[in-house]
Amino acid sequence: MTQQADKPAGTPIVVSVRGEANLEADPELCEFAVTVTARDRDHRTALEQLTRRNKELLDQVKADYGDALEKLETGRFGVYPEWRSRKSDKVGPYQGSVRVRIVVKDFAVLGEMVTKLADGEGRAVDGPYWSLRRDSEVYQRARTEAVSEALRRGHEYAEAVGSTLVELLELADTGMSGGSAAHPQGRAVYAMAASAPGGAAYDGPPALDLEPVRQTVYAAVEARFSATQPAKL
Template sequence: MATDGPVVQVRGEAYREVPPELARFAVTATARDRDREATLTRLAERAAAVRVLLDGSGPTVARRETGDLRVRPETRRSGERVVAWHGSVTTTVTVTDFTALGELMLRLADQDQVEVAGPWWELRPDSPAHREARHAAIGDALLRAREYAEALGARVTALIELADAGPADRPMFARAAFAGGGAGGGAPELELDPQPQTVQAAVQARFTISAPVLD
């Protein structure tokens, strides 16, 4: 694109740390038995117990997704003779109420042959924090252009080009694992500290400036 007069090119950046909006964790129910049908029956019962607890959590659970169902035979090293069957099913749970998160995770971990891992802290894909960071990056680019122009005794006159140049945001996470054993009794209290999320944005911008004063 042809332009009249001098041009300044700058990079604008913004970096923010904001509280997370979502927490995800995984609940895995397992079963093992020499008999395949017994393994499947136990696995179904334990998965159902997990569902009952999640059903009773009310609005604490915003979303849950069941996947990663595995059933596999255990064989002897020398041959294909099956000595046991292993089964597992994992449910990913999304929570927005962090005050009840620790209690819910420990209640799930207190179930027989259930493992809980997480949480992973995130922002919503449409979080206002992303928009605010992009706006701040544009403001930073304009400020830098004006500073360069001022140093030359000039002023910014027009925007020629603006392009996004920021890296993708990376969710922060903390991982903990709890293996349930059905010990009975009330689950202990667990307080979790939500990890701040890093939001970054960067732009490349080109501006025309008035004639510099170089005297």
Template sequence: MTQDAPHQPYGTPDTPRVAVRGEARLEVDPEIARIGITVSARGTDRRTALQDLTRRNNTALDLVKSYGDAVEKLETGTFSINPELTRHGRAERIRAYHGRVHITAELADFTALGELTTRLADLELTSVDGPWWALRPTSPAHGEARRQAVLEAVQRAREYASALGADLSALVELADLGAENALPFQAATSGTGMRTMAYSTTEETAPPLDLEPQRQTVYAQVNARFTMTPPQL
């Protein structure tokens, strides 16, 4: 009974292997921008606070929806209404109620974005945070970064083989280490790649903001292993 030849993870003198890493880093324009909208209300009783909060929330939602296709996504996040307590002697009494609703809007039209943020800021007890610039998960920029990383890996391996007087003969393995936007929306809380604007209401309507989109970094990295012809040592 014959036994199979032992596996040679590092190649053999007749069929040596070369392992390289290919990397690519692209700077591209963002495709979408997200803003956070916070609507607030305060009342001496719960019903008044809820009524004011509902009215202001509906006003903010209607304004965002009025931009039609420029708004790709509109979501309501957290809602809260909390009593403000004050102490009189040994007893605690409710002085007022504070309510808040958080809304997130995603836009691809950056001209509309500047106008919308200004109009939202003019609403009663409404604040705006952002924008957070990003690429869509399906952006062609991700695929382009991966292709460039593979091309670099092949070129690097070819240069190593050439230095030994050899040629690449076959691809053994290509490992994708990930190619993703370096500035995802979820990581925006770290402050990297994020622009924050806080607005307060004004008596006169302010002109639309001229927002300069922040370019995004797309990074891809692969590991590749090739076999090559015997080197000329």
């Protein structure tokens, strides 16, 4: 609490406080990425192979899990030669890759979805990354609780010296952050597709058991109140 000195009796004082809130909530979205790759000695063949595998992935996601999706986006794409050595201008096989970003809102299908997509030829999966929506009501609750905490502290400081809050002079948002408590972006799991050993029939992998990472949201405000002159000084 701050008090302006050498003021006549009855002159309001200023009480400055900080209110904070730290909430935990279940994530609302889960993001992971599938990178589709292709490799061949012929540039055209590598490109056609990559195009086919990318289409197979997108068709599979839309057909099997369309209702569970929040977003499906194509990201980085590239096709390039493998140089045999730095001292030679000879070109080796060509390789290419396409990265597809998948954001899921229905966690009930997530474990099955990840393993099935990773099981495709020439695919690599990384994720999951858990998060809240940008407009999640959790952020609003954190802000509201931070303001309530500032108001409570203001009253407590004023009452401690026999003063009373009069009016709010200023309320400033000092920042907000979100993420999981232990890992800001959640946990990472990497999976590479592989063929069944010995060419045996492959029925597909079991669904991956994924445990959502709780998200932590922190909010803080600074408030300034005018108050009556203390009665205990």
